[in-house]
Amino acid sequence: MVKNYSDLSTIIAFWIHKVSLSLLISSFYINPGFAQVKNLEILEAISDRNEGKVTLRVKAYDEKNKPLRDLEKDNFKLRVCSSKVDSKTEECQTLEAADINWKIPQPQELPPAWVIVLLDFSGSMKQLDSSGKKTKLEGAIAAMRKFNQDLAKKGENTKISIVPFGKGGKNCSGNKVTKKELDNFVLAGKRKVEKTLKELESQLDNLCAATDIYEPLRQTVQFFGNPKDNRFNLPINSNLPQPRRSIILLSDGYHSIYGERENELELEAQDFDKLVVMLKSYPNITVHTLGYGLTPQQLQQKYNLKELPTIRDISKRSNNLDKLRELAAEEFVDESRLQQIAKITNGIAEFSGNAEDISTSLLEFLEALFDEYQINYIQPINAESGSLHKVQISFNNSINSELKPYVFSWVSPSLPRSTRIIIFLLTLVVLLGGGLIPFLLWAKSIKL
Template identity: 40%
Template sequence: MLLLSTPWIKRISKRRNAIDWSSTIVFSTRWLSGLAIAVFGISPAFGQSAEIVGRPQLNEEEITLRVKVTTDGGRPEMRLGESNFQAIVDDKPVDIEDWRSPTETVPPPAWIVVLIDLSGSMQQADSSGVTKLQGAIQATRRFIAEMSDRGGDTRVAIVPFGEGGGDCGGYPVTQDAIADRFFPANDIKQQNLLDYLASQTPCASTNIYDPLKQAIRLLGDEENPNFYVPEDSPKPEPRLSVILLSDGYHNKPNEERDFQGLRNLLLRHENIVVHTLGYGLTPEQLGAKYGLGRPATREDIQTVEKPYNPIPDEEFVDLKRLREIAEVSGGVAEFSGDADEIAEALQVFLNALLGEYELVYLQPNAERGSKHEVVVEAKVNGETIQTQSASYTITVFGRSLPLVTRLSMTGVVLLLLGMGGVLPFWKWSQWLKQEAEEDF
């Protein structure tokens, strides 16, 4: 039985006060997903879904929503039009005044950590003939260029990882090391770092969980104003994400324990999404290559204890674990065999991170201080799906009143001025005139 400790309950309560209910629902989904994996050893399948991302933005009576739509496996749906959406406010449909596709909107602010496996197996050639390291670097360059073209305030930290041993120093990952590598997508430092990584000779072993934990703990620091904005701030909430690119598996003892520790950490930080990208042959391809007659598993890997096993250590990629990590966090899992497919997978991740539709409508009968709830219906592949509700309150101060109200107030003010100023002055002038007439 999975129990929530008191500190965890307090943390959830704190986050509920800092973010909208959409994130609470995402947390519930993630918790149930993690429970299914932990108890039953299965990975839940996700169908089509839609969600209102972040808080509704208010500009007087104009309300702006950002909506994300995904299909099976959490992949972003980028091809919808305005007619596919309907906003429903307080149980009544409203007209959409303006609409933008994900490629037309200004991306929300985002902080992205890209973890690149630099284990020794990255020296091997992929199915296209280039080394995996070359393929990963080429794909990351395209990923950075695409982010730069989209604009917005996106910060990326490209971080190599790998555990050293013997003559290999490895690439240790710490929170400070990640924080120091956050640069805008178009910063020349990104290209300089990729040039440096391309010149390296990978030699480390694969430790997946420790680098992920460091990245999640950094992004999960709620005291950091870069990652978390106050509840009453007009600024949009930054998108926080980690992309893990690995061509291996976690080859340290107690792998199951380490996975459970990562899973629990992800459940505590429901606003951080991890996308995973496996680089190599699938278990089915490995099984066919080495004549197993079935998909390869961890039990088939050659080790010191089992040197007679058929699958070379450097060729096995733990697709099952990569999928589970992505699913627990609400991310996307991809698996690719060559550099072009790696670049396409990173494009999917980018769309999942920043691919949000923008809907604008006018609040009917907007009154200061009034509270409202909105849901959005989206038609996807012939099916109508609905978001969770999002609430907002019309601004009490700083918002213009409707024209009719302003005219009415102006009339009342003029009437009061007339009764309190003009009328007494007129009576006083009439009295002076009468007095003057009587003197003559």
């Protein structure tokens, strides 16, 4: 029995706290995206010249940088800031869910997709994978075969190019990545893709190259980023969405092209830093990384090591962990570097020890290629010609994207068809009355 109001207040406060906590926990189950969204990205802001409309392509990512689907419109808001052509001051306005159109586009509604798969063709790909049944090359090709089939089912406008890479030596030709090798696109699902895979599979016994990760990736990013190639980069004044460009880097090891040099680790760090600068220069090119082998944690468990192995441990210049070098040098995957590369480009990093896991990882890359949202709204402030605008999307007022700029080069509603016909006829009358008819009269007078 409650004796006084003080006791009653204490009981009420206790149960309010319990109920609130329960509701909060329940909301995570009702709307899993509430707890999962860690990052938002506006891929592109496209302004419509005629109607003053803006179309956003948006992705939401979880903590592993995997795109999220099935998020609710009501959890999002837009903040649009605009400035006049002759002024530096900005005016901002918030658009609620009711002010925007929210859509999950179908695969056929998305812009064209271009996918380049960089396939490690180093000598270690001849080794058996963790299943002990297939070589890594056989497992990778089997997984890519399924990936190609799934890609064809998912999207009708996706082209793929499979490019082997590896640095040759004295008695090894290797596989140098060039523009010609990269520009070998085929529509996903076509027979030519299967022909390419069979040709690569037949070269198993000839694998001998070292693993050169950075230069092939640099060449591929530069190829995709060529501003003069309108397949990948539309003109600035185009109001069409930019094509999607993705790179899948499949490697079973680590960057190891320096031979017996004493400063090989320092050289690797310098080359990686140069690659990072290039990746950041092309923010709309996504790189997914797939390590085909064992991570340091898996190697530690497999060989019962006291400490996690590092590149320095398995380096030819190291005097430590000789047993590991002998047993696991061909199994070591540079988890740290592959994760860094993917993170810089908003890609996904996965690590798999056998063909089945490789196939599962490629399926995640496939889904990431298509999982995006489309948001449409009418420009709320100052849609005059040449005006600069910036837009930001937020999730539950806590997670914000970076500001995305866009410009209206010319904005005016389209004239009705009847009005355009009248203008055309009036123009024709003016041309006939002011030019052609006087000319004919003049010509007739000369003949007389």
